[in-house]
Amino acid sequence: MGGRWITALGGLALIGAAPAADRVTVVPVAIGGQSGRALPMHIEGRVERTADGDRRQWPGTYWEAAFQGAGVSLRVGEGDVILKVSVDGVPTATLVKPKPGNYAIDGLTSGRHVVRVDVASESQAGATVFGGLYATGMTRPLPAPTRAHRIELIGDSHTVGYGNTATTQDCTEAQVWATTDTAQGLPAVLARRFDADYQVNAISGRGVVRNYNGFAADTLPTAYPFVLFDKASRYAPAGWQPQLIVIALGTNDFSTPLHAGEPWATRDALHAAYQARYTAFVRQLRAQNPRAHILLWATDMASGEIADQAGRVAATLRAAGDRRVTFLPVPGLAFSGCHSHPSLADDQRIADRLATYVDAHPGLWAGR
Incomplete structure (x- = not known):
């Protein structure tokens, strides 16, 4: 397991642990950057599907997607939230009150991966929005994870x-x-x-x-x-x-x-x-x-x-x-x-x- 680091990017706190083979980070994409192609997601928790993404308020919501490749991004919508991102079961980043926008998951090797985004915080004050997971470059989607x-x-x-x-x-x-x-x-x-x-x-x-x-x-x-x-x-x-x-x-x-x-x-x-x-x-x-x-x-x-x-x-x-x-x-x-x-x-x-x-x-x- 790699070391832990803290990075500040445009007011966003990122706290991560690098997988042994990769140094994976989650970084904001420039305004106007393309999200890519929507990945099929496995979603647990109560969500209201909107044009901007999934509005949710009950705790513990999470989204998962599987893909083949190295290019993947996520989109964050409105609302104060703490999101925890993991790749292949390894904690990768914690996004504390992230600004709305697109974020690239960088540092992946090309191959099969599963990315998961968990809501860690409570949202009694109001709903928050998660805009989804996206494939970029040559990445292709795989069936989303399921459990019995x-x-x-x-x-x-x-x-x-x-x-x-x-x-x-x-x-x-x-x-x-x-x-x-x-x-x-x-x-x-x-x-x-x-x-x-x-x-x-x-x-x-x-x-x-x-x-x-x-x-x-x-x-x-x-x-x-x-x-x-x-x-x-x-x-x-x-x-x-x-x-x-x-x-x-x-x-x-x-x-x-x-x-x-x-x-x-x-x-x-x-x-x-x-x-x-x-x-x-x-x-x-x-x-x-x-x-x-x-x-x-x-x-x-x-x-x-x-x-x-x-x-x-x-x-x-x-x-x-x-x-x-x-x-x-x-x-x-x-x-x-x-x-x-x-x-x-x-x-x-x-x-x-x-x-x-x-x-x-x-x-x-x-x-x-």
Whole structure:
């Protein structure tokens, strides 16, 4: 593995690791430079196709393309985002708030390659646009990568990877954004374990019936049916049928005290509302994914209240006859990320806990 370097190009920060055989960089193309021929892409995540490219807002979106040759470029559209570029599985560059335009992936040897672009950052403030991957010169497209296993992860900041690369718990809002890395977090770690495609449908701060500290915004089940957070278009997946759905919700419902004026006069009332809504949400997911295995998990935060309530939801569903619903407690995390969130090491521990269950039930992959 080659060394790491940092380059500043027109306000763009590039952080990369060179493959052993190549020194690969991602550099802006001069204004007016041609993109080339669009490569067929494998896309995971909810996107709205537009003339400018794929508009997306849910975390963890990624694009992949395969090609034969050495010439390839990518196009970035509007919106603040952190994009991680890899070639042939090797991290190549991290683009932090890249300016809209075309970027060439330079330094490749001629041959067969797979390029992947992952969204690492969270985009609650607004949608961002990725304009696609393109062949230049003599490069010719190959079929885009596909995988047999599919995992959908639904949740809050613990699923997003909020501040998971931070070296301190004390973070500003800007530092939280900069240190959030879904591409290194739980979804990516778990998916790599099983060579699976994945979707991340999670929003930091959102709960089942109550958001963090009671703030007003759509809860996760309310936002879930839509392509973007503006709720202008409902999500109608073409062929997305995960065999495994992993859900962690409840941290924001229960990690802060109730305040005067909230809809629940007592904690018991909040418990009842949470259980009813979470149960209904999982049943909606079941109707859409009749053969999937649904795995609920929770940390031991809030003196075990979150795990207790999530476990009750799973028990209710199983008692009603859904034997493909399971609850897993995940205790003992260090929570050393921003604002006492899971770190990268915690993400690995969570993934290991979930993977141990999956390894013991290999038949769940037949649920597609």
